[in-house]
Amino acid sequence: MADLGNQQNGERRAFGPFCLSPTERLLTRDGKRIEMGGRSFDLLVVLTEQPGRVLSKRELLKRVWSDVVVEDGSLRFHMAGLRKLLNDGEDGARYIATQVGVGYAFVAPVERIDPLGALVSWSVPVANEVACKLPVGTTNLPPRLPRLIGRERDVRLLMERVADTPLFTIVGSAGVGKTSLAVEIGHQLVPQFEGRVAFVDFSMLENPTVVPSMIAGAMGIAVQSEDPLAVILGHIRDHRFLLVLDNCEHVIEPAANIVERIVDEAPNTRVLATSREPLRVRSENVHRLDALAYPDNPAELNLEQLLEFPAVQLFCERAAAADSSLEIDEEAARLIGGMCHRLDGMALPIELAAVRVATHGILATARQLGERFSLGWSGRRTARPRQQTLQATLDWSYDLLSETEKIVLERLAIFVGPFSIDAALDVAADPEIETNDVAVALDELTSKSLISPNRSRESGTYRLLEMTRAYARQKLHARGREQYVAAARRHASYFLGELEAIGRQDEDLLQDPQPLRLQLGNIRSALDWCFSRTGDLKIGVRLAAASAPVFQNLSHLLECRAWSARALSELADSQRGTAIELELQGALGISLMFTRGNSAAAGNALARGLEVATDLEDHWNQLRMLGGLHIFHERIGEYSTAMSHARRAVEVAEAIGEPEAIGVAYSLSGISHHLAGDQVRARLELELALEKSPPSHRSRTIRYGFDHRNRSGIALARALWLTGHPTRAGAVARQTVREAAQLNHPVTHCIALIWSFDVYLWMDELDAAQAALDAFTECAEVNAFGPYIAAAGGFRGELALQQGALGEALGAIEESLSRLRAIRYELLTTSFSLALARGLMQGARYSEARELIEVTIARCHGNGERFALPELLRVKAEIVCRADGDIAACEALLKEALILAREQGSRAWESRIAVDLDGLVAEN
The missing domain is CATH 1.10.8 (Helicase, Ruva Protein; domain 3)
Incomplete structure (x- = not known):
């Protein structure tokens, strides 16, 4: 009889639907007895004693067949029968795993229950503990190893401390297994952080300046500002989040600075880093990862x-x-x-x-x-x-390769991160090594683990381990400058061809950013080489133009701006006035406008883009450039110029003759007429824009820089209120804001919230205004939109004024006006000046209020922003009446305002003015 140890302690064991009772020699499934042989039963008892541990064949034979001598074949036979009884492999169920040449392990969770039914202990293999509990697709963590060998103590220690420690850095030599350990910890902590876990692999990064953008990209955060870290902090400041930063050693300075900011300003965030040296920042806890235990003798x-x-x-x-x-x-x-x-x-x-x-x-x-x-x-x-x-390890592996395999490995080292088999064939093949030879070498290198396949994606990609890639690149350089330059040129040419092909199908490109995100390392590397001393500027300029939509799609506007500007500075005479320059100018203008504000350089880039599009008779790009120029001049307060762009857009759209073009053009025209004070025409044109525009789609939004349809909707809400339809105005405003939020485009969302706020204030719906202000402030701060953050203070002051908090209101509005004018953002200054004048008047500061109103009226006459003139004249009349007691002057101003309101079709302003006139007559 086999010595099975735990059979006499009365303990029962449960796993899945099964219950095992060693003392009763009984196995049941859902309460029903399962008939099985004695040896199979004994095997199951031994395996479930230590779930997760590989038991050698010798140990199993000794434990189960202690009284007889048997061959390995008997063990395999009974193990196969046991698997069949357990339905191992059916519907994803897994109970017994084989380690070929070693033994077997029980890999399902096991509950140990005492004779009274109480749970005594829980035993489960480390690698399987959380796998069945994780929601699918919640993080970007790489796949975990099936079994993390020899790291049980490290896992246990880190699991106990990482969740409650601001920063843990796993430190050890290259090749010790830091990444595997970090990935395992990340997977096990997913439930504690409710899926908010992001993995950043810095081994793909060659430019340390984009460390913040890379972190933001891994977290799925859109960055459209100068300070990506501010955006990251805005997202995680109030949430529990686990950030896993892998391979920090070659970007240690920027990584350390960022981590220190995160630790200081996001108290609920935890950082788990891997590096060959500590980050050496405050609050850092270091876990030194030693080598795996090995026998001395x-x-x-x-x-x-x-x-x-x-x-x-x-x-x-x-x-x-x-x-x-x-x-x-x-x-x-x-x-x-x-x-x-x-x-x-x-x-x-x-x-x-x-x-x-x-x-x-x-x-x-x-x-x-x-x-x-x-x-x-x-x-x-x-x-x-x-x-x-x-070096010695890689030298030895390298020397075992054939000459063709060596050359292919070296050429593949030009890739940064994952690459497809098509990319490998294009880059590694040349007249010396044909495509078929490359394919064979790729298979051999993969089988020898010098190239790692990633089978988790449908298309299948490959990559070199970081150290292998560094070693192979060194070998490539050693072959001579010509060999390296040739490989780099083929690499850049491949991605140029891919991006230009994708660009011709921009709907697909802009809709699914994930494949592009995976290739950012290669795109950046190719651009770096093209603009280097040994690079190819002609390819580089085209590559910058082709990659601009990628950077815009992934919200890497800082990189878009930098590469567009660099490419334009290197533009050959033959490329001027071409579609390449058009794309670069448009990308530069949009990225400048949203990262640096309304600078002259942004306007110049968009104007040049329009000029090139016109010369090329490219009507769609003319419309795109006119849309950018329209919002640019509107923001800086040049409303007459914006109107001229709107008129030209209508002409271009009519030449195109397609509904989407008509929708874009009449959006611009309707908004211009709204700001110019022609509310009747504005309403008609904005309704036409909405009728012609297709549903809002992220690809179009990104291409234009903002969503024209959504902007039409929120402008229509304002026009509806002014023309005397407040109920419909409120409904349209709310619907438009909801659609903007669903679009997941922060700029569009902010635009909708800005203009909806005025509608709610006009309707005296202060709760709705407060909600819009809160949402706008959060969106602006999270995305580090400087002009919008400045505007939030003015909105806060307007709301405080309407709520009766005069002292708080005046300071907020004055500060906001000052900040907005400093960054050339004039679009909101009229509304804020009106609010400030009312506040000054309430504080009996009549001379200041009169001066402010008169300056504002003069500016509106000068720049063409006339929609608020009736209200400005009404407020001026009230100031004159209160300050001077001049009833005749007051009445003259009100009558002037009334005539203007009627001309504009602004029944809302007309009603307010009429009430004031009636009151003036009644009092006098």
């Missing part, structure tokens, strides 16, 4: 003892994966133990050595390793350059 240990060491387990698992027929006996295990000792237990070189076993065998691999490897480090952080880390 493998010749003195037996098979079972050797297999207890994590380094040996890792080697065996990787070697068996490379050769499923591999059998590891005691002699082989001792050779493996010796190799792990020579490799100091470092995970990466162990894996590189293990895959060689499939080709060269264990004995030959051990002999080569002993002859070739002389590592000068033992898992400790060193001062050697990063590209020299694991």
Whole structure:
């Protein structure tokens, strides 16, 4: 009879629908008894004693067949029968896993229940503990390893402390397994952070200045400002969030600065970083990751003892994966133990050595390793350059390759991050190495783990491990400048061709940003090379133009601005006046306007873009440039110029003859007539714009820089109120704001909230105004929109004034006006000046109020912003009446205002003026 230990303690074990009672020798499924043989039952008892642990074949045979001598075949036969009884593999259920050449492990969660039914303990394999609980698609964490070998203590320690510690940095030498540990911790902490976990892989980054943008991109945050970190902090300041920053060592200074800001200003955020050295910032806790344990004297240990060491387990698992027929006996295990000792237990070189076993065998691999490897480090952080880390390991792996494989590996090192097989073939092939040879070499390099496949995506991508890539790039440079330049040129040309092809189908490009986000590293690398000393400026200029929509789509407007400006400065004479210059000027104008404000450079870029589009007779791009110029001149208070752009847009749209073009053009025209004071015409044109415009779509919104349809809707709400339809105005305003929020475009959302606020104040709906102000303020601050943040103070003052808080109101409005004028944002100054004048009048500061109103009236006459003139004249009349008691002058001003309101079709202003006139007559 087998000695099965725990059979006598009365304990029962539950897993899935099964319940196992060792003392009763009974297995049930949903309460129904399952008939099974004695040996299979004993196997199940032994396996469930230590779930998650791989039990060697020898141990299982010893425990279950202690009284007889049997072959391995008997164990495999009973294990197959046991799997069948458990329905292992059906409907995703998994109970028993095989580690080829080693043994078996029970991998389902096991509850241990005492005879009274109380839960005694919970045992579950680390790698499977959370997998069944995670909601799908909540984070961008890479796939976790099926089994993280030898890191149980590290996982346990970090799981206990990371969630309650501002910053934990996993520090260790290259290849020790820092990333794998961080990914595992991230997956296990997903439930605690309710899915708010973001993974940032800095190994794909070559330009340290875009570290903040890369973090924002990984978090899915749109950044349209000069300060991406401010946007990040705005999003996470009040939420629990786990940020996993991987491979920080080569961007350690910007990473440290950012992490310190996050720790200081986002108290609910936790940062888990990996690096070869500590970040050395406040609140940092360092977890030093040591090498995997390995045997010091493998010749003195037996098979079972050797297999207890994590380094040996890792080697065996990787070697068996490379050769499923591999059998590891005691002699082989001792050779493996010796190799792990020579490799100091470092995970990466162990894996590189293990895959060689499939080709060269264990004995030959051990002999080569002993002859070739002389590592000068033992898992400790060193001062050697990063590209020299694991030099001996990579030299040895490299020397085992054929000449074609070496060249292909070197050329593939030009990629930054993932690449497709098509990209690999285009970049690695040349007259010396044909495409078929590259394909064969790619397969070989993948099988030897020098290239890592990612099978989690449908299309399938590949990438080089960071150290392999650095090593291979060094080899590529060593072949000579011509070889490197040729590979870099093919790399840049490939992505130029891809982006130009995608650009011809911009609806698809702008709708699904994820594939583009994965290639940002390659796009940036290609641009960096093109504009370098050895680069190709002609390709670079075209690439900058082709990548501009990508940066706009991903809200990387700072990069869009930088590359567009650089490309324009290098524009060849043959490229001037072409579609390339048109795209670059348009991208520069839009990105400047939303990142730096309404600068002259932004206006000049858009004007030049319009000029080029006109010369090319490109009507759609004329319309796009006119839309940008219209909002630009409107913002800086040049309303007559904006009106001229609107008129031209109508002409262009009529030439195009398509509904969308008509919708865009009459949106511009309707808004201009609204601001000019012709509310009847404005209403007709805005209703026509909405009728002709297709539903709001993110791709069009991004292309234009803002959503024309949404802007038409919120302007129509204002025109409706002014023409005497307040109920409909409120309904249209609310609907438009809801649609803007659903569009997930912060600029459009802010525009809708800005103009809806006035509608709510005019209607005296202070609760709705407060809600709009709160939403606007949050959107502006989260996205670091400087002009909108300045405007929020003015809105706050307007609302406070209407609520009777005079002292608070005046200061807020005055400060907002000052800030808006400093950044050339005049669009809101008339409304704020009106509010400020009312506040000054309430405080009996009549001379200041009169001066402010007169200056505002003069400015409106001068720049064509006439919609508020009736209200300005009405307020001036009230000031004259209160300050001077001049009834005749007051009456004359009111009559002038009344005539103007009627001319404009502004029945709302007309009603207010009429009430004041009636009151004046009644009092006198």
